[in-house]
Amino acid sequence: GQSLEQPSEVTAVEGAIVQINCTYQTSGFYGLSWYQQHDGGAPTFLSYNALDGLEETGRFSSFLSRSDSYGYLLLQELQMKDSASYFCAVGGGFKTIFGAGTRLFVKA
């Protein structure tokens, strides 16, 4: 079967660094994506890793280890506006499988 596992909730303080992990078990792996969704909003694309290693986009970085079927999203210099749900997703064929999401709470 295909599955993705990520923590349901993470809490951190403003200005801190937080890491959201994702482990996956899929057939036909093409890459690991991350999406952000604020309450009442649509998911929006954050990053994509096809190869092992770290991809950096501003305050957000994403890491992939294909041999470990593992990746993470790293958020630095946390801001209150980063409070949202974060989904990891893997693509295989035309289907993208999404994790259940991690709810990030950023406290002042």
Added chain:
Amino acid sequence: DVKVTQSSRYLVKRTGEKVFLECVQDMDHENMFWYRQDPGLGLRLIYFSYDVKMKEKGDIPEGYSVSREKKERFSLILESASTNQTSMYLCASSSMGRGQGDTQYFGPGTRLTVL
């Protein structure tokens, strides 16, 4: 600017009614998707389409059908709505590709309540 629009943000229907959810994208994307989102379950794929008049079942197609008569428009149909179809429905589109990093662009969602 990339845009995916959905016909309604909120919809209330009665059990047994036929429900149409419409999605339109203006990016000339080949692929379109319908998901439902429920707390703790993430996004689950109902149906997707990779071309006009083409459709493929996702993970939870039971009780749903779809229609894609034009490239920009993808409709989700609930033939006979039931209370367990109360959910947030999200439409998405992406450019051609076999899941290889093809970013999905989502609409704002339709929160459907079936009474």
